[in-house]
Amino acid sequence: MQLPESYVFFSQPKINSGKNALEHIYVELASMDARKPLVLASRQVAEQGLTKKFIKSLYDSNVIIGSLYEEVYPYHYACISQLNDLAELFRARGCDSIIAIGGGSVVDLAKGVNIAVSNEGSVMDYAGENVLRKRLKPFVYVSTGQCGGTETSNEAYIENRRFVSDFLFPDVIVLDNRMITSLTRQRAAEAAMVALTAAIESCAVPYNNPMNDLYANVAINFIYENLHGVVKKPKITHGNLALANAYAMAGIAFSNIPPGIVYSLGIAIARDTGLPRGKCMGCLLPLSLEYRVMKHESIRSELLYALLGIEGYCRVPEKDRTQTSIAILRQFVNDLGDILPKSLKDMHVSRYKFEEYSRMASEMSKKRVSQQDCMQLLDIAWEGIA
Amino acid sequence: MNIDRYPEIPPKNKFIKKAYVAIMLWIVGRAMQAASRVDSVVKEEFSHLRDNFLLRLWVAPNGPSMFVGKDKNGKVKYMGWNPRGKKTTLDMQIKGIEQAVLMFTFQESTARATSNDRLIVSGDLDDACSVVRILDIVEVFLLPKIITSLAVKRYPKWSQMSPLRKYIGRILVYIRAFTV
């Protein structure tokens, strides 16, 4: 591994993973001088009994739950009216920290509430990149195995606006077996695709960032090793926990690089059509690598290392590593069967909207990806063959 | 929003688990005191510790605790659970009651618990290592092999602890711990 000329890497969260990780929460809160959190969860999480388990884990601690709100709306964005209500609840109960249990919408809402209670004025004034100037209240994220892509990252989507700031990282990420629920095969595959896209694209930049590569490689490896098992038998605890860890690391790696082409296009298509992000990204990801090869762009061999480990990596001659890693990834996605569609045509995405999606993706990635590249990738993905 | 619909939730107590851990801590404390009298290795370990040594092994934040230390005459004594008036030189805090249950139901050894960040140790590192060794020996005396091998890092071989030493030590530790 070469040391690059320069790089920047930042990660805030402390990760607590494994058995009884929940019981560490009160200690982490105490270390941040907090003992009265506002706890947010979605209805789905409440129905699965996870909030009861969470409350039990705080028995015999000195943490008083300021308020438990289990009615976070189940769509994939946080809305301002609910956010303002929760900020009011936070202040009325004298809370000093926030705990989010669940997936993307809960976490985005929690981050929004955190901005509201830690700053003056309207939350929407802080939309954009690096607008926040102050540390926010302590924020703990308890994963339930869902992945919207932004939970452990430094971004949030509130009312479809993107908020990016290192202050939005969770302070603590808790991955406890008891809270990681088994998802349906469909959902598990979609969640994994989001994280896989984030991880691969964060280490697919031409210039390497060794810290980013570390996080991304572990994420890729965990997903590669565990996803098929979880899809076959959704209740495997160990597999689900490994995937949850992968999502956490992918989110951190993703935070240090602007969004890539597949992530940006996936979000653009998902937002317009209502299709799950993971479905869109799963369709585009293997093709994006093939497209880059077509354009004679290099794909670093670290991808193969992440997929196969040291032994598999060494067995493949250097000149074949790029093609092999693409072939393995392609096979990996294909082996999921008909869970993920193979082309945009199969997903009934309208071809006449490609220009709009390309424009949105280019804007989101801050022009890191060009509209032209987006259009070409979408054209390839229409039929699903490079 | 009607905030009364979302009241505070204070934490409840886990009485049974707390009681169990309290009993276990009492037994361990008494056993440490007994072992320091009957076993030469334990005696030696304690002799290297400073004169005002006082260990507090407790469960945060408000859980049961146990004090073992040297009295004015240098003898190792179990000094109860009340922290009032005691100056601890080695504080071993188990982060929560669930973590304590993991340790005292032998699902995790002390060493494993430390690596899993279940314990917070403040004080001299050498003292802490001595205490861990003492605890391992005490557990060998207290429990059958099938359980102790879960609780300790390495179950002592015959060459390290002969069966004679083990069984005689066990009898004496039990007698002293539950009687004197």
Added chain:
Amino acid sequence: MVMKEITGTSNKILEVDLTTQKFSVFDIPEKDRKMYLGGKGLGLKLLYDRMAVGVDPLGPDNIIAFMMGVLMGTGASCSGRFAAVTKSPLTGIMTSASCGGPFGMALKTSGWDGLLIKGKSAKPVYLYIDSKGVQFRDAKTIWGKEIRKAQDVVLKEGSGAVVIGPAGENLVRFANICSGHRFLGRGGMGAVLGAKNLKAVVAKGQEYKILPVKSKKFEKTKKRSTKYINQNPITSNQYRIFGTNSHVMLSNKAGILPVRNFTGGSHGEAAKVSGERIVAKHNPKFSTCKPCTILCGHKATFNGEERSVPEFETTGLFGPNLEIFDPNAISDFNEICTDMGMDTISAGGTIAWAMEATEKGLFKSDLKFGSPKEVAQTLTDIGKAKGIGKELGMGSRWLSKKYGGEDFAMHVKGLEIAAYDPRGAFGQGLSFAVANRGGCHLSSAFFSLEAYLHMYQPYTTWGKASYTEFAENCFDVVNSLHICQFTAFPVFLEPPIIKMLPTVVLNISLSTMAPLAIWFMDLSVWSRYWSSVTGHRLNMWKMLKIGKRIHVLERYMNTREGIARKDDTLPGRLLNEGRVSDPKHRTVPLEKMLPKYYKVRGYDENGIPRDRTLRKLKIEKK
């Protein structure tokens, strides 16, 4: 002038290509006529056979079909309506609309049963149609004109025309098409014509008389139909006297009147904009489609001028929904929408979104609840695509995806919902969610049975799925005959058995034994009308099956465009927030009704028509 005669129907469709400026004529195959009746049904079938999947609604490959229906021109009661079908630029899926006014009669009596338009003209044109065919005429002098002014010009050449306004020219996504004083309102059909550079289509008319094949049967049916209409209190009294604004107080009482962007269901000042108040203060006169027996349309004096009385949807969404209770102001908004050529439902819904988004800091505008001044200017700006009007003209779905506020963007599948709050009528909630074209109240019009006629309990889910299916099939028949949907009230409610049955028995049978309840209604009025005009046999049951076929075909076409269960939903506000006026804060339990609806429809759990359903209905899978 001596008019030639057409017995039955001409079966001839004009197919116009604006790109090549050529036209051709084809005959409707008898099989298609028998399987799809005409009007909307036949229009859908023709587009299904001709249009590829995934076309751009504003591109040249989109086809718009104007379909007359077999009853047009025959003098059947309330038959002066025609249908249009196309792919909507607002929703991206199939849309259809029904319209009165003189164009239908003009085209039919020019000898044509329908008109298909595809392609795109290089320059603005309008079409002149007579019995010989189509002429392409330069629209330079009328392009940019407001609807009424453009209409005045083209109507010098024929007896009926469809015209778009500046909104259609500027591709406002909810632009409509005008025929006389009625509109093809929903789905942005005006923008489809605008994208094709087509300003108007004028038909000469009065060249043919349309005569039914079985005139005696026809006359008997007409007599029975007229009798039902004149007997029914809604069609003979309520609508005739008070127009559709009679819904204001009924909705207010039932708690389904939209207030402040659907945050409330009733308001103390609702009476100020009711039909009763308009009759008392504004001196209304009849102004209706021809031939009409119901006479629901009126003109009245507003701001010193004689103007069309706004329909209830306009009143509801420009009135209480914006917290405006001045009928003169609402009339002003209606006039602007008429001149610009914009759907008042979508315009009202979008403006309400903009007001709330401005309040919440998500969007920048001068719009405020309760303030009419800015609304008038904004509507004009939308029509002209100026300032914030340019973005507002994209509709509330597009706006909410860009600026946020998706939970209070009151649309389904991109089409803004009509002025009925489904939290006070759960069946209407299901109906909005599953309606093929989007947030359509006419798909099953469930609100009328739940909130006005009290034939269903509004706050239960029992029986809602099966009635929704039945009513959708019925109304697809209605829009294919083509006849006015208000004739459903007398057809459903006037047959002797229905009138004699105690309400509770009728309610129970509708909820639990819908096929039995259908026996009590006299839907054969409609099948008899169709069979007497065409000479083909048709009974009530076959007719309902055809309605089912039309509905499922439309759904299938939409699923090819990506519609699935994820789209059969309601705005977040209706699923998660209760009405301010409802102490129980009820929300629509859509998830309880949707699976039952899919089962009754023969769809899978993702809302896609199953192969066996398509086979049973003889829909060829493409």
